[in-house]
Amino acid sequence: MRICLINPPQILDIRFGTPFVFQPLGLLYVAAALEKEHSVSVIDATLEDWRNLRKAGDKYYMGLNFNRLKERIQELNPGVVGISIPFSVNFESAAGVAAAVKAVNKNIIVIAGGVHPTVKPVETLESKNIDIIVRGEGEITVCKLLKALEKGKNGDYGKVKGIGYKTVGKIILTPVRTPIADLNKLPLPARHLVDMEGYFSALGERSGARDMYTYSRRTVSIMTSRGCPFGCNFCSIHLTMGRRFRARTPENIIAELKEVIAGYGVKHINFEDDNITFDRKRAEELFDLMIKNKFDITWSAPNGIRADTLDEKLIIKMKASGCKRVFVAPESGVQKVVDEIIGKKLDLKKIEEAVVLLKKHDIIVDGSFVIGFPGETIDDIKKTVKFALKLKKLGMSAAGFHIATPYYGTKLYTEAEKTGCLRKDLQNGMFSTTEALLETPEWSLKKIKELRAWADLRINQSFRRRMSCYVENKSPLALFILRLPLLAYRGVRKLFRLLGVFAKLCRNTLVTLSEKKRNVLPPIKYIVFEVTDACNSRCKHCSIWKFKPKTNVLTAEELKKMLEDDIFKGLKTVLLTGGEAVLRKDIKEIISAIHEARPKTEISLSTNGLLPERILEVVNDAISKNIVLNVGVSLDAAGEKHDYFRGVKGNFKKVDYLLKELVNIRSRDKSKLGAVLVGHTISNLTADTLLEVASYAEKLGIGFITQLYEEFSFYHNESGKNETKPENYNNSYLKGIVRQIRKLPPSFQNEKLVYALKHKLKYKCDSMRSFFLLHCDGTVSPCLRYSHLNSGNYRDSSLSAVWKSEEAGKIRKTIDACTGCSNSWATDWSYEARFFPFWKIKLSLLFRRIIFKFKKALE
Structure with missing residues (x-):
């Protein structure tokens, strides 16, 4: 079925x-x-x-x-x-x-x-x-x-x-089924049926996460036991899980831990048990096995741990096994309320002892308190707040204050229904521990909400925050007036920082002008190396695949010798591209040669993803040699759309497989693999897929860049003319692209690109000064747009000679006359572009922030 x-x-x-x-x-x-x-x-x-x-x-x-x-x-x-x-x-x-x-x-x-x-x-x-x-x-x-x-x-x-x-x-x-006796017989959760990377992506952003217990985006929930034998009157867990405590064996839990660590690169576990330490012997065995297996993980217990099950011996093992954070739940600071009203039967002195021990062994401990029970008094609530303050002094990190919630089926609900304490308009959507659902002769619904807010403010907020709330309640205008000096101070501080950045920018600009005046070239920072011009893709926006590939390509040894030239002392980045770079049989040797010649230089590999196993082989080889390699994979759409744009059926499936494998590799050890990102090319065909691809990248938790396809139309075009006639860059088209980019997640937006597009791509770059394109046969060109021009071949002399040749000087004049392109933002803008938009970009951002804070202060 x-x-x-x-x-x-x-x-x-x-x-x-x-x-x-x-x-x-x-x-x-x-x-x-x-x-x-x-x-x-x-x-x-x-x-x-x-x-x-x-x-x-x-x-x-x-x-x-x-x-x-x-x-x-x-x-x-x-x-x-x-x-x-x-x-x-x-x-x-x-x-x-x-x-x-x-x-x-x-x-x-x-x-x-x-x-x-x-x-x-x-x-x-x-x-x-x-x-x-x-x-x-x-x-x-x-x-x-x-x-x-x-x-x-x-x-x-x-x-x-x-x-x-x-x-x-x-x-x-029908009659109720007896709870499952042997939890070990249950298969492990079918995590393969859901998008685990999607969960990790959500956990990586505060808007999708349970903040306090999210120590890594790669977090999973595990439950090792079910059932609770205790009788708290507000708790509903026994209604589904029963009163009898049933637990999985430590060996069974370890098997699940191994599965999620190996399969999903998990770094943090939330044990969702209602009391993971109830069975002391089992808990010790579990922590011992976690220590023995040397799992590189941390864990938390967000549903709480019963304080009277803890002692120093167990806490030491908890810490050694990776325990990061737990919470204990006294519920009330009045022993009579805990025993007779709530029915928890917990000695509050045990809470104090547990907090001290957990703090001693560097485990973050939080507290949970519930107020507003029928039979409780306002004096009891004040004593609970006082007890919470005492625990804070002993080492408790934070305290959650909740209003007693009569969940359906609980003893609290039954009693409240009998005594008429339930609010008359109770609905399913109201069940929250911050909403008052019970009203007694001692307090109204409004009063208990105020008491909860007061308790939270008293325990968890700073003195400044408490004073702000007090003044704000008395007079919002007075609060704004008091804040004005602080706002002024922050504004002045930001202005000085801005001036510092501007001074640095002016210095760099003057250096650039001086270098141009004296005809002194800046150090080379960035090389795009066309490893091969052979390509197994048939992209609509590129014509490189239409030409016969060169065979007299640079060897790894020649590349290493070239990079040892002093002209490359300041080299920051080498981008390996093609064609398709991994079609070179010696691509692994090329990467090693670059690293040996310039160990501090960042190496990036650009690929179409059509040979995933080969790419993974190259990546793993780099990892084995302690070379941090960045990998960028081309993706213009999802599914068959991408296959159409790239001209190869099944391309998307291969890219999808490759990216997920790279994410798994990176999740196991971020230090071994550099950035993993998706590269999107905007054309008149793909403009409407920008958000789709960005969403895909965000879901995987990887980077994203985009560029216009203008440059590819010149690539390997001997005439230097744009024969493919790309979309005309009129205002409406550019504004449409800007609107699309503005819809991207903040981390994917690029102010430089947006500014370039808004100003019709008029700014120049530093091509043939700090950057150049190296063809696979050793020819030196300025960039994709001018790939038909070359200043010479490295093999004929040396890179220094080629760089300083008369032909190179002529090409620089051509570059100076260039009005800019869609990708000048990706290398480095010229001094004009850096200088003139500076105030427009920076000051507009500053004023926007000031206005936003001003409006917020007035609210």
Whole structure:
């Protein structure tokens, strides 16, 4: 049977902050269980298009919209769709997903699982587009349910424990299934069915991450145990996981750790257990094995560790195994509240001891506090804040203050419902620990929210921030007046920094003018080396492949000898290109020769990606020789579009495979492989694919550059005329490209390129001064545009002689007369270009920032 499991997009009330991306561990466990007998696909509708964070009314929306989700469902054509509803706040989104599924095909069976269907089974089934629910743990239940569904009789799946369904207008709930006893028998989460690089990309940016516990973008969540035997009145975990503590063996956990480290280059683990140290013996064995395996990872416990399970011996092992951060949860600073109201049965002195020991062994420790329980007093809350301050002095890093939330099915919800403490307008979307849902004679909803805000400000904010809030509440205008001296000081400081940069720029400009006046050449900084003019691609924008390749190419030994010339003392970068550079059989020797001659020079390899295995062989060879190699791969679109632009069927698949392999290599050790980036060429054919390729690069967590294809139309064109007649660079065309570039992620934007495009590419470069193009036969040319010109051949004398020849001087005059091109920004602009736009670019940015801060201060 064809099954699609969906993690719904995030729909969240604006009051609760912006949503973030999380790895749907429960869904991946179910997917792994189903994979044995079914065709399974997973759509994480939060991850897909997670940057599309939009605001509508009083809600945030993150992820795929429902129209795009319908398209994805049509593509997969499943017979059954499973929807995860981990929390009640997700029910609205899940109902929207179910409606989208039925809109595609009303015969698709929709199954919902998670905490909400477990605690609110009838309400969930009353949603007209949900056919069946799964209560409790889903791995065994879903497999048995699908076997029954394949038989096609309601009576068959009515015998399946742990489900609910509708029949003849009635809602039937079958008996609850006993929790899974042996967790080791469960297959590991099916991470291969989701875009792990996408999760890593989201974690790499604050907008998509759970900040405090994201120590590396390459973070995964792992759960080593289920169930909690303790009886906190606000906790709902026992409703799905049971009271009995069930745990995987240390060996089973180590197997998963090895899988995620080897397969995804993981650097940080979040153990999502509710209490990873509950079984002391098991915890020690696990940490010992992690130490023994010498895993190069860190880990955290974001769901908390029970303080009375910790002692110094265990904490030492936690630290040695990579523990970075944990939190302990006293919940209250009043022992009576902890024992009698919450029912946690935890000695608060153990919390103090644990904080001291964790701090001693350099493990960051946070605290979690819950206020606003029926029966608690305002005096109790103040004592809790006082206790939190005490823990801060002992070494606690931060304290999370939450409002007691009566989740469905909990003891707190039942008691609040009986006593009438629940707010009258309670809805599924309100469940948040920052929202007041309980009202008692002791406080109103507004009062408890104010107390939470006060507690957070008192514990977690600086004195300056507390004073700012106090003054702002009294008089916003007074706060602005007090801030004026600070704003003035910062403005003056930035102005002095700006003047310093400008002074350096003026100095460089004067040096350049002086060198020109005295006819002194600056040091060579940058070489583009055409390793070969043979090419296995058939690009629409380039004609190099139409010519017969040269055979009398420079050898690695000749290149090494050339680079040993004193003229290359200041050489910063060598870009290896072609044709296709890896078609050279001795490309590995060429890279080694450059490194031996100039060890400090950066080496970059540009490739079309058509020979991925060969490229990976070259990269691994460089790594083995401790040569840091940057790799740029051409990509103009996704899928068959790229194949069309590049003229070779299957090109995109090879590029995609290559880039993912390079990302894996780099993730294992960033020091061994340099930058990995995608190179996009803008033409009249590819202008509309710019954002698509940038999004692809961002998803992989790699770099991105773009350039106009103007230069390639001159490449290997003996007449020096632009025979391919590229798009005319009129204002509207350039503005269109600028608008596209402005939509790119900030890290992909290039102010120099934008400025060049806005000013019709009129600025010159330093070609034949600090930069040149070296052809594969040893001929020296200024650049792609003037590749038909040459100042001589290195083989005929020496590079110094060629560089200072009469012919080279004539070419420099040609370059001086050149009005600039689309790629002058990529090498180095001339002094005119550096000087004149300086104030326009820098001052406009400065004023924009000042105006922004001024407006913010007035808000």
